[in-house]
Amino acid sequence: MGSIHLATAALGTLVALRIAAVGGSAELASLVAASYSLGFLLGCFYTYKPLANVGYVRAFAAAAALCAMFALLMSRTDSAASWVVARFVIGMATAGLYSVGEAWINDSAPAESRGRILAVYSTVLGGASVASQALVAFVAEDLAAGFVLMSATFCFAIVVLALTNVKQPAVKGHATVRLLPVFRYSPTAFVGTLVTGIVVTVFLSILPFQASTVGISSTTITVSIAMAYAGRILFQYPLGLISDHMDRRILIVAISLVASAALLLIALFVTGDGSALQGEPGIGVRLAATGISIVLGGTLLPLYAILMAHAMDRTDPVYVPSTAITLLFVYTFGGVIGPVLVAVISVLFGDALMDWAMFSLLFGFSIFAAWRIRQRAPVPSAEQAVIAPATATSVETLASEKRVHSVQSG
Numbered sequence: 001m002g003s004i005h006l007a008t009a010a011l012g013t014l015v016a017l018r019i020a021a022v023g024g025s026a027e028l029a030s031l032v033a034a035s036y037s038l039g040f041l042l043g044c045f046y047t048y049k050p051l052a053n054v055g056y057v058r059a060f061a062a063a064a065a066l067c068a069m070f071a072l073l074m075s076r077t078d079s080a081a082s083w084v085v086a087r088f089v090i091g092m093a094t095a096g097l098y099s100v101g102e103a104w105i106n107d108s109a110p111a112e113s114r115g116r117i118l119a120v121y122s123t124v125l126g127g128a129s130v131a132s133q134a135l136v137a138f139v140a141e142d143l144a145a146g147f148v149l150m151s152a153t154f155c156f157a158i159v160v161l162a163l164t165n166v167k168q169p170a171v172k173g174h175a176t177v178r179l180l181p182v183f184r185y186s187p188t189a190f191v192g193t194l195v196t197g198i199v200v201t202v203f204l205s206i207l208p209f210q211a212s213t214v215g216i217s218s219t220t221i222t223v224s225i226a227m228a229y230a231g232r233i234l235f236q237y238p239l240g241l242i243s244d245h246m247d248r249r250i251l252i253v254a255i256s257l258v259a260s261a262a263l264l265l266i267a268l269f270v271t272g273d274g275s276a277l278q279g280e281p282g283i284g285v286r287l288a289a290t291g292i293s294i295v296l297g298g299t300l301l302p303l304y305a306i307l308m309a310h311a312m313d314r315t316d317p318v319y320v321p322s323t324a325i326t327l328l329f330v331y332t333f334g335g336v337i338g339p340v341l342v343a344v345i346s347v348l349f350g351d352a353l354m355d356w357a358m359f360s361l362l363f364g365f366s367i368f369a370a371w372r373i374r375q376r377a378p379v380p381s382a383e384q385a386v387i388a389p390a391t392a393t394s395v396e397t398l399a400s401e402k403r404v405h406s407v408q409s410g
Contacts, residue, residue: 039091197334
């Protein structure tokens with residue numbers, strides 16, 4: 001799963017840089033990003049059971065092989081239609097990979113140590129995210145070779161799993177999506193998850209394209225994305241620990257405001273021709289940009305887990321799995337509409353307004369969350385769920401993590 005996540009995170013940056021390198025538009029970058037999110041959204045809910053019915057090893061191998069095939073395709077073509085189709089298929093296949101792999105992890109993990117194992121799993125994914133950007137920087141001068149390298153990484157994951165002799169888990173049913181009930185339970189978590197899905201997708205998939213088009217080097221871009229992932233590793237556990245001992249909504253507001261400030265600074269950096277970041281005079285600016293990336297990643301990327309925990313505080317234990325899956329749906333849907341929103345903004349107002357739009361969206365959510373604090377009393381600390389390191393990767397891990405929350409809430 002570490003190999004899969006490394007390849008997936010690297011492809012997000014590689015695709016953005018490749019589109020910029022061949023002179024693609026912001027609208028194309030947005031469409032390609034949206035196609036991946038749409039494929040992932042459909043894959044989360046419609047590919048797991050058919051794949052698992054053929055056996056976990058064969059299902060994993062088939063999905064990883066699809067990712068490898070279409071990554072190779074993207075190394076050989078500059079066709080916009082091919083990129084859109086390839087990213088859609090990779091999105092669906094990746095969702096299947098996470099579902100199969102995480103179901104296997106959850107089934108193998110003893111109940112008494114599942115929380116620790118999921119924490120280790122989350123840390124592995126975080127480390128793979130950072131390493132992915134180092135690989136992108138390594139192939140920055142030959143992006144086509146980067147796609148070939150990611151294809152090989154998918155194949156390596158097949159080799160690892162194909163050689164296992166561990167018993168495969170049984171296929172389990174899925175809970176259902178319940179949009180209106182979850183919105184009634186916790187408007188803050190619902191709206192926040194949607195906004196987070198929009199902003200995270202734009203930040204990881206489209207901002208690298210925009211930065212590249214204004215003259216910022218691939219190395220600077222990949223270092224910034226890597227530092228954002230590193231920020232998540234540094235801040236996720238402390239923020240989760242703090243949130244378990246206070247009204248989570250206060251922390252959600254604080255995190256959103258800090259992330260909004262970081263986005264505001266990025267909106268000021270990623271303008272003009274990128275000259276502020278170049279040469280000796282740009283060293284201080286690059287260091288400042290690195291710090292901003294760490295703060296943004298350390299606040300924005302863990303926000304989903306804290307919003308999830310807040311929703312669990314408000315949810316009847318019997319509906320915990322459905323709430324988790326609903327919020328995953330909302331988050332991924334945000335990943336679909338975020339790039340579409342950016343494309344519309346680029347057409348109407350120009351590419352530079354994208355960063356200001358993301359700042360305004362997250363800042364607006366922080367105001368909404370602050371208003372909700374005044375409208376509803378906090379959950380008593382004795383009734384709060386215990387936060388787990390939620391990752392927006394598949395239905396399987398979320399359902400398992402929320403079973404832990406359900407026990408705590410009950």
